[in-house]
Amino acid sequence: xxxxxxxxxxxxxxxxxxxxxxxxxxxxxxxxxxxxxxxxxxxxxxxxxxxxxxxxxxxxxxxxxxxxxxxxxxxxxxxxxxxxxxxxxxxxxxxxxxxxxxxxxxxxxxxxxxxxxxxxxxxxxxxxxxxxxxxxxxxxxxxxxxxxxxxxxxxxxxxxxxxxxxxxxxxxxxxxxxxxxxxxxxxxxxxxxxxxxxxxxxxxxxxxxxxxxxxxxxxxxxxxxxxxxxxxxxxxxxxxxxxx
Numbered sequence: 651x652x653x654x655x656x657x658x659x660x661x662x663x664x665x666x667x668x669x670x671x672x673x674x675x676x677x678x679x680x681x682x683x684x685x686x687x688x689x690x691x692x693x694x695x696x697x698x699x700x701x702x703x704x705x706x707x708x709x710x711x712x713x714x715x716x717x718x719x720x721x722x723x724x725x726x727x728x729x730x731x732x733x734x735x736x737x738x739x740x741x742x743x744x745x746x747x748x749x750x751x752x753x754x755x756x757x758x759x760x761x762x763x764x765x766x767x768x769x770x771x772x773x774x775x776x777x778x779x780x781x782x783x784x785x786x787x788x789x790x791x792x793x794x795x796x797x798x799x800x801x802x803x804x805x806x807x808x809x810x811x812x813x814x815x816x817x818x819x820x821x822x823x824x825x826x827x828x829x830x831x832x833x834x835x836x837x838x839x840x841x842x843x844x845x846x847x848x849x850x851x852x853x854x855x856x857x858x859x860x861x862x863x864x865x866x867x868x869x870x871x872x873x874x875x876x877x878x879x880x881x882x883x884x885x886x887x888x889x890x891x892x893x894x
Contacts, residue, residue, distance in 0.1 A: 686711050689762035689771070696756075701729060704760070712764055712884050724837065725882060731833040732773045732878050733758060768843065768881045776875040779851040781810035788817050807853030808866040815848075815855070831878075838880050850876040 689708060692700045705726060709717040717725075736758045762771040777783075785793060793805070796816045802809045811831075818832025831848065835857065838844035844859035851872045857864040 687764040691761045693759045728837045735830045736775045767884050769884050770881045772879040774877045780814050781807045784810050784814050807851045808868050811848050811853045811855045847879045849873045
């Protein structure tokens, strides 16, 4: 994987410690020198790895070290449920194998940035993708039933993402769990300017809470894995430039 050509984007990704010598970083990094509005790259192979450190860093930088219990709980749940998607949909039992036969295990990468009063977070994995693992988790009968109810035709990658969200909704109502994509979607719905984007293989799903409208795109090339990006509100009056 090469670094992007755009100088500003390359600089931001460099500060995020996402890349090392042009490849995705596989180790936790020193985060002391990154800008105050940036949540630099965290990476792990367990769904709750580095979670406490990540929450502490967000509280220190964006909440001036004092975060309300309800705000911390919402942040905690959105992070854990996004990470849970890695375990639900990303990898097979053996993990993904990169070039050269090197296994990454169930590895994920997460970083974020504050823009105005919104914290944008993104989590990425290089797994087989939602379209591959969804039938193994729920079975084709359940998937086709959901697609019929949504008026979707064809089991291309985008429809499989939408089916995964809806199956999470129905599982939650039936008391069979339902965490993951559906709950991340719910937190975005509760944000007046929420913006959710889910990319998995060749599929892309977008939702904006301001309009309540979602749209889907099928790309010609695969992302190779899954990327989830969402945002949560940071209370007004807590300025990034007041930190440090």
